[in-house]
Amino acid sequence: MSLLEIKDLHAGFEGTEIVKGVSLTINAGEVHAIMGPNGSGKSTLSKVLAGHPSYVVSKGSITYNGQDLLEMDAEERALAGVFLGFQYPVEIPGVNNAEFLRMAYNAKLVKQGQDEVDPLDFDEILDEKMKMVGMDKKYKDRFLNEGFSGGEKKKNEILQMAVLDPKLTILDETDSGLDIDALKVVAQGVNKLTNENNALIMITHYQRLLNYIEPQFVHVFSGGKIVKSGGKELAHELEAQGYDWVTAPAK
Amino acid sequence: MADENSSKTASVSQVMEKTEYKYGFKTDIDSDTLPKGLSEDVVRAISAKKNEPQFMLDFRLKAYRKWLTMKEPAWPNVHYPKIDFQNISYYSAPKPKKKLESLDEVDPELLRTFEKLGIPLDEQKRLSNVAVDAVFDSVSVATTHKKKLMEVGIIFCPISEALQEYPELVEEYLGTVVPIGDNFYAALNSAVFTDGSFVYIPPDTISPMELSTYFRINTEETGQFERTLIICAENSYVSYLEGCTAPQFDTNQLHAAVVELVTLDNAEIKYSTVQNWYAGDPETGKGGIYNFVTKRGKCLGDNSKISWTQVETGSAITWKYPSCILQGDNTQGEFYSVALTNGHMQADTGTKMIHIGKNTKSSIISKGISADHSSNSYRGLVKVNKGAVNARNYTQCDSMLVGDQCSAHTFPYIETANNSVQLEHEASTSKISEEQLFYFEQRGISRENAITAVINGFCKEVFKQLPMEFAVEAQKLLTLKLENSVG
Numbered sequence: 034m035s036l037l038e039i040k041d042l043h044a045g046f047e048g049t050e051i052v053k054g055v056s057l058t059i060n061a062g063e064v065h066a067i068m069g070p071n072g073s074g075k076s077t078l079s080k081v082l083a084g085h086p087s088y089v090v091s092k093g094s095i096t097y098n099g100q101d102l103l104e105m106d107a108e109e110r111a112l113a114g115v116f117l118g119f120q121y122p123v124e125i126p127g128v129n130n131a132e133f134l135r136m137a138y139n140a141k142l143v144k145q146g147q148d149e150v151d152p153l154d155f156d157e158i159l160d161e162k163m164k165m166v167g168m169d170k171k172y173k174d175r176f177l178n179e180g181f182s183g184g185e186k187k188k189n190e191i192l193q194m195a196v197l198d199p200k201l202t203i204l205d206e207t208d209s210g211l212d213i214d215a216l217k218v219v220a221q222g223v224n225k226l227t228n229e230n231n232a233l234i235m236i237t238h239y240q241r242l243l244n245y246i247e248p249q250f251v252h253v254f255s256g257g258k259i260v261k262s263g264g265k266e267l268a269h270e271l272e273a274q275g276y277d278w279v280t281a282p283a284k
Numbered sequence: 285m286a287d288e289n290s291s292k293t294a295s296v297s298q299v300m301e302k303t304e305y306k307y308g309f310k311t312d313i314d315s316d317t318l319p320k321g322l323s324e325d326v327v328r329a330i331s332a333k334k335n336e337p338q339f340m341l342d343f344r345l346k347a348y349r350k351w352l353t354m355k356e357p358a359w360p361n362v363h364y365p366k367i368d369f370q371n372i373s374y375y376s377a378p379k380p381k382k383k384l385e386s387l388d389e390v391d392p393e394l395l396r397t398f399e400k401l402g403i404p405l406d407e408q409k410r411l412s413n414v415a416v417d418a419v420f421d422s423v424s425v426a427t428t429h430k431k432k433l434m435e436v437g438i439i440f441c442p443i444s445e446a447l448q449e450y451p452e453l454v455e456e457y458l459g460t461v462v463p464i465g466d467n468f469y470a471a472l473n474s475a476v477f478t479d480g481s482f483v484y485i486p487p488d489t490i491s492p493m494e495l496s497t498y499f500r501i502n503t504e505e506t507g508q509f510e511r512t513l514i515i516c517a518e519n520s521y522v523s524y525l526e527g528c529t530a531p532q533f534d535t536n537q538l539h540a541a542v543v544e545l546v547t548l549d550n551a552e553i554k555y556s557t558v559q560n561w562y563a564g565d566p567e568t569g570k571g572g573i574y575n576f577v578t579k580r581g582k583c584l585g586d587n588s589k590i591s592w593t594q595v596e597t598g599s600a601i602t603w604k605y606p607s608c609i610l611q612g613d614n615t616q617g618e619f620y621s622v623a624l625t626n627g628h629m630q631a632d633t634g635t636k637m638i639h640i641g642k643n644t645k646s647s648i649i650s651k652g653i654s655a656d657h658s659s660n661s662y663r664g665l666v667k668v669n670k671g672a673v674n675a676r677n678y679t680q681c682d683s684m685l686v687g688d689q690c691s692a693h694t695f696p697y698i699e700t701a702n703n704s705v706q707l708e709h710e711a712s713t714s715k716i717s718e719e720q721l722f723y724f725e726q727r728g729i730s731r732e733n734a735i736t737a738v739i740n741g742f743c744k745e746v747f748k749q750l751p752m753e754f755a756v757e758a759q760k761l762l763t764l765k766l767e768n769s770v771g
């Protein structure tokens with residue numbers, strides 16, 4: 034059984050279709066990259082997968098781990114192991130970063146029928162994860178994403194991924210905003226987290242990230258659809274030749 | 285007229301008997317309700333029925349005559365139909381709740397709320413006015429505490445009792461902070477108030493416990509015209525908690541309470557309120573309490589301090605400005621407020637800080653949360669008199685909007701008569717957005733917990749001021765109220 038199976042998915046906002054017929058199958062242990070020009074609907078696809086209530090699915094199906102994902106709300110999907118690293122993480126003033134992470138961690142524990150961890154125990158867990166993604170401890174006591182630079186926000190997303198250890202991770206443009214050193218550290222962290230039992234979808238504009246996290250599959254996304262799929266060499270072709278040769282309407 | 289009260293004297297040491305007696309006394313009152321309407325005769329009758337000393341009757345009559353010349357204030361940013369003051373009964377059990385036989389008779393909605401708030405069953409019964417045994421339970425609890433307080437000389441009793449037992453104390457302070465003609469509702473309250481709390485903390489005494497209306501909610505039915513007077517003598521401290529966080533479904537429309545606080549040299553009063561009266565139908569806005577309250581403290585002695593903390597989550601209309609008169613030198617006034625409005629609620633609340641003494645300091649932290657179709661106004665006055673050299677004020681006014689049908693307004697007023705003053709003002713407006721909640725949910729955190737987290741973050745500085753259990757209940761209450769408003 035595949036971990037994720039998207040079939041002929043059409044989705045968008047009320048009255049505007051943005052995702053126009055996407056089919057994609059992902060198995061545990063795989064790393065996929067979705068590349069494509071701005072505005073092609075990549076972030077929309079990622080939010081539809083995560084269950085954002087503002088989007089409507091007009092056609093198609095998504096099966097996750099044998100379950101109908103579209104029947105689940107965002108919270109249920111998250112608790113079932115779906116994680117979205119946002120392209121633009123929202124700022125939440127007044128909410129402590131470490132406390133937020135603990136809430137999320139505990140929600141998962143409770144879902145698994147385990148006891149919640151107290152702030153002291155969690156602090157140890159958090160320290161280790163922060164080290165893994167190369168994040169300074171001072172970010173524990175900051176308000177969630179508030180006043181974070183673009184790169185800090187992205188690192189914080191990866192920290193959350195590390196804490197929650199999801200089954201299916203979608204990283205939306207995680208590389209943008211990270212300088213090359215940060216990118217390396219983050220990529221190392223992500224690589225440590227990927228294994229036989231989980232899968233990763235990387236949405237990216239550039240080839241850069243793929244030098245550090247190697248995908249087995251690359252998909253070119255354009256006009257709300259996957260227009261071409263291939264192995265990692267496809268990414269190099271895109272880098273060298275741009276998107277036009279794959280996205281041009283007629284061949 | 286007052287002959288049924290002829291035996292109404294009991295020594296302080298006979299608290300238990302007295303409480304029992306009073307129960308009977310109350311039953312008498314119930315069968316002897318005054319007809320609707322307000323006149324000088326009614327005021328006299330109230331005073332006579334309560335067997336009050338002459339000064340109290342004079343006070344009431346003066347207030348009544350003053351009230352006749354006054355008009356309802358039109359300046360608050362609230363709207364409501366005219367109140368017919370002749371259509372209210374001014375003497376009866378002030379909250380004529382029906383005695384219920386069992387919890388089965390209680391509105392299930394109310395019970396659900398109790399459950400969500402985690403209020404134990406006995407408490408639920410007590411709050412919904414169900415069982416008499418529960419009432420007696422509480423009476424003995426109240427008495428135990430009372431004894432403990434009396435050991436250190438603290439007087440904590442209904443103000444009607446204080447008028448019998450300590451009339452000279454009441455006479456000395458009543459109306460010294462809120463003069464009878466202060467405003468329309470204060471004048472009305474002064475004329476017809478039924479009961480309330482009286483607290484006296486003697487010099488050099490730290491109250492061994494937090495005092496709360498909670499302890500005596502059943503020994504004394506406080507009503508729509510509640511009157512509270514707290515005096516904290518030299519070098520003393522008391523923390524007073526008012527209200528209870530459970531919804532009080534109330535048939536009365538108008539609550540016009542007056543609270544007066546007085547601190548002498550080096551004394552401190554901390555007064556906390558969590559208010560959650562019935563706010564009316566959330567869809568139509570029908571019903572609900574009009575909460576028109578005058579709360580004021582006077583830092584009479586040097587180096588004294590008064591601190592107001594309020595979490596206002598109920599009532600159809602709230603009109604309330606807990607204030608501090610900083611009369612002594614080096615006195616301090618504080619106001620911490622969370623005011624939540626949802627449904628069709630309207631709140632116009634804030635504070636007044638009147639600087640009179642030298643080196644006086646005040647700080648104001650106001651957090652307004654508006655949801656649904658509600659309107660939430662902060663109105664604050666910082667007034668610095670000529671003699672108040674080196675006065676300082678810090679004001680922080682934050683608004684949070686939930687949804688886009690609601691409104692938030694701030695009306696800060698500043699009047700200063702000297703130029704050694706230091707004033708700071710900060711204000712912000714924010715929103716709980718769908719994107720924020722989605723972020724939480726994407727991490728597996730429920731909407732409810734997400735709202736709690738955001739609201740707690742927003743209200744942190746105010747919740748910090750509340751006693752622990754109060755803070756927890758206040759948090760739950762806010763979440764409960766907002767659950768259906770976001771998204």
Ligand SMILES: Nc1ncnc2c1ncn2[C@@H]1O[C@H](COP(=O)(O)OP(=O)(O)O)[C@@H](O)[C@H]1O
Binds near residue numbers: 075077078
């Ligand atoms: N709130 C919205 N309402 C309507 N259209 C939107 C909204 N947000 C994004 N879009 C549009 O959806 C399209 C796809 O956007 P997006 O999924 O962010 O693309 P990508 O991530 O590939 O850059 C764009 O044309 C964008 O303008």
Ligand SMILES: [Mg+2]
Binds near residue numbers: 120205
């Ligand atoms: Mg995007």
